Amino acid sequence: MIDRDHLEVHVAGTAAEPGAGWELEWVDRASGIVRARKGGRAVMLLVEGVGSHWAVTIRGRRIPVEVRGWRERVLARAETAARDDAGPLTVSATLPGLIVTVAVRPGDEVQEGDPLLTIEAMKMQNEVRAPRGGRIIEVSIAPGQAVATGVALLRLE
Amino acid sequence: LRTDSPRPPFDRILVANRGEIAVRITRTCREMGISPIAVHSDADAGAPHTRAADHSERIGAAPAGESYLSIPAIIAAAVRSGAGAIHPGYGFLSENADFARAVEAAGLVFIGPPPTAIEALGNKLAARRAVEAAGVPIVPGTTVALEDDVSAVERIGFPVMLKAAAGGGGRGMRRVDRPDELAGAMAAARREAAAAFGDGTIYAERLVSPARHVEVQLLGDRHGRLAVLGERDCSVQRRHQKLVEESPSPGITEATRAALFESARGVAGTVEFHNAATVEFLVDAGGNHYFLEMNTRLQVEHGVTELVTGLDLVAWQIRIAAGDRLPDAVVDAPRRGHAIEVRLYAEDPYDGFRPVAGRIGAWRMSEGPGVRVDTAGEAGMEVRPEYDPLLAKLLVHAEDRPAAVTRLRRALDETLIGGLQTDAGFLRWLVDDEAFADGAYDTGLIGERWGAGPPLSDEDTALAAFVAAEARRETRPGATRRVATRSVSPWGERARQDALRG
Numbered sequence: 020m021i022d023r024d025h026l027e028v029h030v031a032g033t034a035a036e037p038g039a040g041w042e043l044e045w046v047d048r049a050s051g052i053v054r055a056r057k058g059g060r061a062v063m064l065l066v067e068g069v070g071s072h073w074a075v076t077i078r079g080r081r082i083p084v085e086v087r088g089w090r091e092r093v094l095a096r097a098e099t100a101a102r103d104d105a106g107p108l109t110v111s112a113t114l115p116g117l118i119v120t121v122a123v124r125p126g127d128e129v130q131e132g133d134p135l136l137t138i139e140a141m142k143m144q145n146e147v148r149a150p151r152g153g154r155i156i157e158v159s160i161a162p163g164q165a166v167a168t169g170v171a172l173l174r175l176e
Numbered sequence: 177l178r179t180d181s182p183r184p185p186f187d188r189i190l191v192a193n194r195g196e197i198a199v200r201i202t203r204t205c206r207e208m209g210i211s212p213i214a215v216h217s218d219a220d221a222g223a224p225h226t227r228a229a230d231h232s233e234r235i236g237a238a239p240a241g242e243s244y245l246s247i248p249a250i251i252a253a254a255v256r257s258g259a260g261a262i263h264p265g266y267g268f269l270s271e272n273a274d275f276a277r278a279v280e281a282a283g284l285v286f287i288g289p290p291p292t293a294i295e296a297l298g299n300k301l302a303a304r305r306a307v308e309a310a311g312v313p314i315v316p317g318t319t320v321a322l323e324d325d326v327s328a329v330e331r332i333g334f335p336v337m338l339k340a341a342a343g344g345g346g347r348g349m350r351r352v353d354r355p356d357e358l359a360g361a362m363a364a365a366r367r368e369a370a371a372a373f374g375d376g377t378i379y380a381e382r383l384v385s386p387a388r389h390v391e392v393q394l395l396g397d398r399h400g401r402l403a404v405l406g407e408r409d410c411s412v413q414r415r416h417q418k419l420v421e422e423s424p425s426p427g428i429t430e431a432t433r434a435a436l437f438e439s440a441r442g443v444a445g446t447v448e449f450h451n452a453a454t455v456e457f458l459v460d461a462g463g464n465h466y467f468l469e470m471n472t473r474l475q476v477e478h479g480v481t482e483l484v485t486g487l488d489l490v491a492w493q494i495r496i497a498a499g500d501r502l503p504d505a506v507v508d509a510p511r512r513g514h515a516i517e518v519r520l521y522a523e524d525p526y527d528g529f530r531p532v533a534g535r536i537g538a539w540r541m542s543e544g545p546g547v548r549v550d551t552a553g554e555a556g557m558e559v560r561p562e563y564d565p566l567l568a569k570l571l572v573h574a575e576d577r578p579a580a581v582t583r584l585r586r587a588l589d590e591t592l593i594g595g596l597q598t599d600a601g602f603l604r605w606l607v608d609d610e611a612f613a614d615g616a617y618d619t620g621l622i623g624e625r626w627g628a629g630p631p632l633s634d635e636d637t638a639l640a641a642f643v644a645a646e647a648r649r650e651t652r653p654g655a656t657r658r659v660a661t662r663s664v665s666p667w668g669e670r671a672r673q674d675a676l677r678g
Contacts, residue, residue: 026645026648026649028641028644028645030632030637030640030641030644031632031637033637035637035638035640035641036638036641037638037641037642037645037646038635038637038638038639038641038642039638039642041639041642041643043642043643043646047538050537050538050539050555050594051537051538051594051647052538052540052592053643053647055639055643062589063589063590063592064592064639064643065537065538065592065594066643066644066647067537067538067594067595068644068647068648069651071648073644073647073648075639075640075643075644076592076593076594077636077639077640078588078589078600078601078604078636079588079591079598079599079600079601079602079603079604080526080600080601080604080629080632080636081596081597081598081601082632082636082637082640084640084641084643084644086644086645086648088648
C-alpha cells in the first residue's frame with residue numbers, strides 16, 4: 020500500500036523528521052519568505068524550490084532539502100533495487116499511467132541515467148531512466164499503451 | 177561642513193566602476209549637486225548602478241578586460257558625456273598610474289592620488305625600501321627581488337610568505353612552511369605573478385602569526401595638509417581577503433594606536449600624496465606593528481570610518497581633487513562610537529568560501545537605527561562569474577562595541593538573500609562566536625574556529641524539514657491555499673486537517 024500523503028524528507032542528504040511545535044505564516048509567498056514561530060519567538064526564513072528539490076535558509080544558512088512524495092519515493096527505490104541487481108534486468112512501471120514516448124529499441128546500448136521512456140500519470144510526465152548501463156534486449160510496450168504498476172516495460176542485458 | 181567653494185566643483189563626474197561602489201559614489205555626487213555618469217559593459221546594461229546615474233555610457237563587452245579595465249573606452253566615455261572628472265572607485269583601474277595619467281592627459285581630473293604616488297606604492301618591493309628608509313617598521317624579509325639563491329629566504333626563518341611585487345590586496349601570496357618546499361613555491365609564485373600582474377618579481381616576508389590586520393585611513397589635500405582618520409581592524413579574513421572590518425580596533429592599546437598613526441604619516445611622507453589612501457599594517461601579539469602596503473584609493477570598507485567620523489570620504493575626495501583645503505573640522509574630526517562592516521558575498525562558507533554564481537531570489541536588506549547598507553543587488557539579479565561576488569556591505573554603528581555587535585546580530589537576522597548560498601550563515605555564526613565577541617581574535621579566526629562551519633543543529637534540521645514539507649504540500653496541484661500552518665506531532669495529520677478547514 021502506498022500512503023499518497025506521506026512525504027519523505029532528507030535535509031542536507033540525511034533523512035530527517037519534520038519538527039513539531041512550529042507555526043508558519045507566509046510573509047511573501049512569491050519570494051518564499053516565511054515567519055516561523057515557536058515558544059513565543061519568531062524567526063524569518065526563506066523556503067524556495069519546486070517538486071522534490073527545496074532549499075530552506077535559516078539564519079543565513081541555505082540548507083538543501085529533498086521532499087519526496089510517493090511518486091519520487093517509488094522511483095528512487097526502484098532505481099536502488101535495480102542497481103543492486105547484476106544480472107539481466109526487467110524495468111517495470113513504478114506507477115500506473117500512459118506510455119507517452121519510448122526512446123530506445125532492442126539492441127540499443129544505454130548508459131546509466133539515459134532516458135528510456137516517459138509515463139504520463141496524474142497529468143505529469145515521468146521520465147524513466149536507465150537504472151544501469153547495458154544493451155536493451157526487449158521492449159514490451161509502445162506509445163499510447165496504458166500500464167499498471169509492476170508491468171514489465173523493457174529488459175536490459 | 178563648510179567648503180571653500182559654494183558651487184559644485186564639477187558639473188558631471190564619470191564613475192568608472194560598477195556595482196555597489198558605483199552606486200555609493202553616485203549618491204555623493206547627487207548630494208553635491210553633481211550629475212553622475214555611469215559606465216556599463218554589455219552584461220550590465222540596465223544594471224542598478226546605471227539606473228542610479230543620470231546617464232550611462234556603454235564601454236564594451238562583458239569581460240572586464242574589454243570594458244571596466246579599458247583605459248581608452250573609459251576616457252572616450254568621459255569625453256562623450258562631458259564629465260569634468262573621473263572617480264575610479266576601488267579595484268579595476270583605481271590603482272593604475274597609466275590610467276590616472278591618461279585621465280589628466282585628456283584634460284580631466286583624476287579623483288585620487290597623483291600618478292607618481294600610485295606608481296611608487298604600487299611596486300610593493302620599492303615601497304618596502306622607501307618605507308624602511310623613512311624609519312617605519314616593515315615585516316621582516318627581503319627588500320630586493322628574490323633570485324634563485326634561497327639563502328636570503330632561509331635567513332628570514334620559516335614559515336615565510338612569498339609575495340608578488342606587483343600584487344597587493346591579498347592577491348599573489350603564497351605561504352611556505354618548510355625549506356624543501358621553497359624552490360617549487362618560488363617557481364609557482366613567479367608564474368602566478370607573471371600571469372596575474374604581467375610581472376613575475378617576487379619577494380619574501382616572515383609570516384607574522386598570530387597577527388591582527390589594522391589599517392589607517394588618510395586624507396590629504398593638495399596643499400600639504402594630512403588628516404589621520406582613525407584605524408580599521410580587518411582581521412577576519414579568508415584567502416588573505418577581508419570579510420569584516422571594524423573601528424576602533426578592539427585589539428590594540430592606545431600606545432599602539434598612536435604608533436600606527438605616526439607610522440601612517442611616515443609612509444605617506446615617502447611620496448607626494450593627496451586625496452584618499454589607506455596604510456595597512458600587521459600588529460603582532462606583542463603590539464609591534466609592521467607596514468604591509470599603502471593603497472592609493474578608496475577602500476571597500478571606507479564606510480566604517482565614515483560612520484565613526486561622520487565624514488563623507490567620497491565628498492572629500494571630490495573636493496580635494498577640485499583643490500579644496502581640508503578644514504580643521506576634518507583634520508581633527510572626533511571619532512564617536514563603534515562601527516562594524518560585514519561583507520555579504522555570493523560564496524559558500526561551508527565549502528571553503530567558494531564563489532557561487534546564480535540568480536538572486538528573495539532580497540531583503542536590513543534597515544532601522546544605526547544600520548547602513550551599501551549595495552547594488554536586487555531580487556532577480558544574475559550574479560555573474562565575470563565580476564566580484566560582493567552582493568552588499570552591511571554596516572552598523574552604535575555607542576560601543578557590545579552594542580554594535582548586538583545591532584549587527586539584529587541586522588543580520590533581518591537580512592534575507594535567496595537563490596544562492598551566501599556567507600550570511602558564517603557572519604551570523606561570527607556574531608555569536610566567543611573570540612569575536614571578546615574582540616580577542618586574529619587573522620587565524622576563520623581557519624581555527626570556523627573551518628567548514630558547524631554541523632547543522634537538530635533544531636535547524638527539524639525546522640528545515642518541516643518548512644520544506646509544508647511548502648511542498650501547498651504547491652501540490654489541488655492543494656488548498658493556506659495563510660498559516662502549524663506543525664504538530666504526528667505532524668502530517670493536523671496539517672491536513674488545517675488544509676481541509678482552509
